[in-house]
Amino acid sequence: MSFEGSTLVDWNAYAVTRRELGPGFVRILGYFREDGIKSVAAIEEAMRANNAAAMVIPAHTLKGEARQFGAEPLGALAEKIETIARDAVEQHDGCEHALVDVAKLRALFEQTLQLLEREATPIVTARKPMGGFGRKI
Numbered sequence: 001m002s003f004e005g006s007t008l009v010d011w012n013a014y015a016v017t018r019r020e021l022g023p024g025f026v027r028i029l030g031y032f033r034e035d036g037i038k039s040v041a042a043i044e045e046a047m048r049a050n051n052a053a054a055m056v057i058p059a060h061t062l063k064g065e066a067r068q069f070g071a072e073p074l075g076a077l078a079e080k081i082e083t084i085a086r087d088a089v090e091q092h093d094g095c096e097h098a099l100v101d102v103a104k105l106r107a108l109f110e111q112t113l114q115l116l117e118r119e120a121t122p123i124v125t126a127r128k129p130m131g132g133f134g135r136k137i
Helices: 011-048 052-068 072-090 096-120
Strands: none
Touching: 011 052, 011 072, 011 096, 052 072, 052 096, 072 096
16 A cells, blocks of 8 residues: 555644644654554454454554544554454454455555654754865864
8 A cells, every 4th residue: 555645644733743742742753653563563463363352452542643643544544443343342253354454554554654753853964064175164
């Protein structure tokens, strides 16, 4: 699944979160990275075990955290997986209906995280000294 950066992240929502979190923004984004990696792995493991109940909380967590940063497509996919898992639990059914969505999740998470982190880490351009070899600056 491939998305353009402009469709993966609502940059207005991202800016609001960045402004609200202030200096803690990069730290919180780091938590999103850590939690997201764990959530995606837990969802995949639950899918392999056909354990819908084990899929609910990590999908719910990923949904909320993604939306906090304006990552609506990731949040929507996590919500879809969460809904399928909750329905399966209520109906005492397996979670095989989530397979296609779970298969898309890791790539979407990684693409989204890459964009969020790229935006959070400003590129520092090195300034060249005005002098040259043998000249005073």
